[in-house]
Amino acid sequence: xxxxxxxxxxxxxxxxxxxxxxxxxxxxxxxxxxxxxxxxxxxxxxxxxxxxxxxxxxxxxxxxxxxxxxxxxxxxxxxxxxxxxxxxxxxxxxxxxxxxxxxxxxxxxxxxxxxxxxxxxxxxxxxxxxxxxxxxxxxxxxxxxxxxxxxxxxxxxxxxxxxxxxxxxxxxxxxxxxxxxxxxxxxxxxxxxxxxxxxxxxxxxxxxxxxxxxxxxxxxxxxxxxxxxxxxxxxxxxxxxxxxxxxxxxxxxxxxxxxxxxxxxxxxxxx
Amino acid sequence: xxxxxxxxxxxxxxxxxxxxxxxxxxxxxxxxxxxxxxxxxxxxxxxxxxxxxxxxxxxxxxxxxxxxxxxxxxxxxxxxxxxxxxxxxxxxxxxxxxxxxxxxxxxxxxxxxxxxxxxxxxxxxxxxxxxxxxxxxxxxxxxxxxxxxxxxxxxxxxxxxxxxxxxxxxxxxxxxxxxxxxxxxxxxxxxxxxxxxxxxxxxxxxxxxxxxxxxxxxxxxxxxxxxxxxxxxxxxx
Numbered sequence: 241x242x243x244x245x246x247x248x249x250x251x252x253x254x255x256x257x258x259x260x261x262x263x264x265x266x267x268x269x270x271x272x273x274x275x276x277x278x279x280x281x282x283x284x285x286x287x288x289x290x291x292x293x294x295x296x297x298x299x300x301x302x303x304x305x306x307x308x309x310x311x312x313x314x315x316x317x318x319x320x321x322x323x324x325x326x327x328x329x330x331x332x333x334x335x336x337x338x339x340x341x342x343x344x345x346x347x348x349x350x351x352x353x354x355x356x357x358x359x360x361x362x363x364x365x366x367x368x369x370x371x372x373x374x375x376x377x378x379x380x381x382x383x384x385x386x387x388x389x390x391x392x393x394x395x396x397x398x399x400x401x402x403x404x405x406x407x408x409x410x411x412x413x414x415x416x417x418x419x420x421x422x423x424x425x426x427x428x429x430x431x432x433x434x435x436x437x438x439x440x441x442x443x444x445x446x447x448x449x450x451x452x453x454x455x456x457x458x459x460x461x462x463x464x465x466x467x468x469x470x471x472x473x474x475x476x477x478x479x480x481x482x483x484x485x486x487x488x489x490x491x492x493x494x495x496x497x498x499x500x501x502x503x504x505x506x507x508x509x510x511x
Numbered sequence: 512x513x514x515x516x517x518x519x520x521x522x523x524x525x526x527x528x529x530x531x532x533x534x535x536x537x538x539x540x541x542x543x544x545x546x547x548x549x550x551x552x553x554x555x556x557x558x559x560x561x562x563x564x565x566x567x568x569x570x571x572x573x574x575x576x577x578x579x580x581x582x583x584x585x586x587x588x589x590x591x592x593x594x595x596x597x598x599x600x601x602x603x604x605x606x607x608x609x610x611x612x613x614x615x616x617x618x619x620x621x622x623x624x625x626x627x628x629x630x631x632x633x634x635x636x637x638x639x640x641x642x643x644x645x646x647x648x649x650x651x652x653x654x655x656x657x658x659x660x661x662x663x664x665x666x667x668x669x670x671x672x673x674x675x676x677x678x679x680x681x682x683x684x685x686x687x688x689x690x691x692x693x694x695x696x697x698x699x700x701x702x703x704x705x706x707x708x709x710x711x712x713x714x715x716x717x718x719x720x721x722x723x724x725x726x727x728x729x730x731x732x733x734x735x736x737x738x739x740x741x742x743x744x745x746x747x748x
Contacts, residue, residue: 268609268690277709282693299609299690313598314608418708442518443710473598473606 266295267478270307270315272386273416275461276300278436278505284494288485294478302416304384310334310464313471316479318464319486321386321434326462335464339487342495342506343460346390347438348451349421350376350430358430362453365398372400375409377429379420382412386459391432394456421447434459436505461506463487486510515713522717537721540698543611543685544678547618548626551674555623556667559630560660564638564652574631580624585617589687592617596688609690614698617684622674629670633663665737672733676726699725 275281276298285296301309303320310318311334318335320326329335348358348367356374358367371378380402381388395402402410411429413420417437424431425445433441438449463483468474485491487510495508525533562574594600596608596616607613637659638645645655660667682700689696691705699722706715 268692273708277705297609297690297692297695299692309597312600313603416708418710422707422710441710443712471598473603 264295265293265475265478266297267316267475267482268297268299268314269317269319269482270299270301270310271319272303272306272321273300273418274321274387274434274437275319277416277418278440279500280436280495280498280506283498284491287490287494288482291485291490292478292481294481296482302381302383302385303387303389310466313466313473316466316475317482318466319461321459321461322389323460323462325386325389326464330464334467334470336467338462338464339483340510341461341463341486342492342508342510343458344435344506345452345459346387346432346457347435347449348430348432349424349438349447350450351428351446352448353428353446354450356430359450361451364394364451364454364456367451368394368398368400371409371430372398372402372405375405377409377411377427378402379424379427379429379431380410380412381417381420381432382414383416385417387417387432387434390459394432397456439500439503439505460509518711518713519717522714523720526717526721533718535694536697536699536702537725539611539696540679540700540722541725543614543698544618544675547615547622547678548671548675550615550619551622551626552671554619555626555674556630556660556670557656558623559627559632559670560634560656561653562627562631563634564655564659566652574628577624577628577631581628583621583624585621585681585683586687588617588620589684592620592684592688608688609692609696611689611696613688614685614696617688618678618681621681621684622678625677626670626674629673630660630663630667633666633670634659637663665741668733668737672730675729679726680722 271281277300281296281298285298289295299306299309299315303322303325306315306318306320307325307329309315310329318326318329319341326335326338330338346364348364350356350358356367356370356376358370361367380391406412411423411427413423415423417433418441420431421433421437421441422443423429425443425447428446430450431447435452463486465476465479465483466474468476492508492510495506496504498505562570562577592613593608595602596605596613597603598608607616634656638655641655641659641662650658680700682704685696685698686701686704689698689701691697691701697705699718703715703718703722706712706718
């Protein structure tokens with residue numbers, strides 16, 4: 241029995257040995273589910289890591305949560321997509337400066353049967369009005385993410401408050417983009433999504449793109465260094481190096497080369 | 512859902528051929544949960560045993576509280592540990608957030624009440640059985656704790672397994688305090704959550720199958736070990 245215990249203990253100690261890369265320099269980037277789910281980081285980060293030896297650790301949550309985590313100091317760099325919130329983050333002193341990084345666009349997806357008859361349109365507020373009139377199921381993120389905030393903006397532009405219908409045709413999942421698309425597919429609902437997540441999403445089922453091309457569907461991503469005057473623990477030098485790379489020629493061309501089935505997912509537009 | 516079968520087959524091949532990326536995730540899961548269960552045992556077993564034998568005012572209430580803590584929602588534990596370890600929190604200077612250590616801490620909080628409550632139950636039964644003997648030997652209640660724990664060791668293995676089952680299957684706490692960072696804090700359950708959100712349902716399901724496989728293997732191993740120990744015990748008797 242004792243011998244067995246010792247044997248079991250030594251096996252488990254072997255398992256417990258800490259990972260060897262513990263001392264490597266690293267930064268924590270608070271970012272959004274769309275950049276991770278789309279595989280963008282897996283594509284571009286190896287270049288940066290090879291060039292600088294800095295390990296980039298990405299925490300992917302909704303934009304709202306990413307900003308709150310950064311306010312708490314739990315990240316060195318913030319890369320999200322909700323410009324008004326990003327500007328406020330900097331104005332309140334939590335961030336140093338905001339830079340444009342890249343953009344893509346939002347699309348409205350929905351069931352092939354298209355009960356609200358919005359297919360082929362390029363007017364997002366018109367489509368939302370039609371969905372409202374038809375009381376067709378709509379799956380909202382409902383999680384303060386960048387996509388959720390854009391969706392709220394479009395409803396407001398259409399002069400509709402969908403939350404009055406919360407729990408009936410308007411369904412707030414409170415989840416990430418992919419999880420919300422899973423829900424939309426499952427209940428035959430419409431949903432607003434960024435194009436990158438849609439293109440890489442593997443469980444489309446009966447869903448397809450119904451509305452795209454409205455200039456208002458523009459989706460801009462920005463990057464900000466968390467202010468080390470507020471949080472002295474911030475790895476400012478390494479974080480700044482990452483931002484300089486991302487908005488410089490190397491990072492921008494790395495973003496440009498990321499394609500899926502020949503389609504580019506993000507368009508670099510740093511100045 | 513098209514190609515689900517072929518996707519599932521691909522995922523299974525990844526697993527069987529020992530894809531290094533996948534196995535590093537499996538190993539990290541094991542490492543975190545085994546560590547968490549060992550620490551929880553060191554904390555929880557003495558507490559449970561002491562509660563079984565000690566008599567003090569408020570004992571019943573403590574036991575009720577401990578039993579209730581077995582049902583702690585992982586998300587709440589994740590949130591509490593996040594608030595402690597955040598750079599804005601009291602332990603922020605330790606820089607433990609988004610590390611495997613943070614995940615171990617969260618799992619210890621989840622698992623300790625389970626091990627303590629189950630230990631209390633097992634030891635209390637044994638203490639009744641031994642009561643007369645211990646009294647005649649003049650052993651005080653608390654001094655009998657080590658003896659009782661040792662004699663109850665086979666039954667206590669079940670408590671450890673229950674704790675391990677909770678730890679390895681849990682996602683709500685580790686995704687908050689670990690951050691699901693690739694190659695750093697990504698474990699099996701958070702990978703399953705990520706792949707589900709990517710719509711890669713077959714891959715997620717295949718990973719779920721490994722998780723169940725691990726649970727079965729660990730339980731089989733432990734039950735074989737305790738069976739052997741039991742037989743040895745019988746031979747000595």
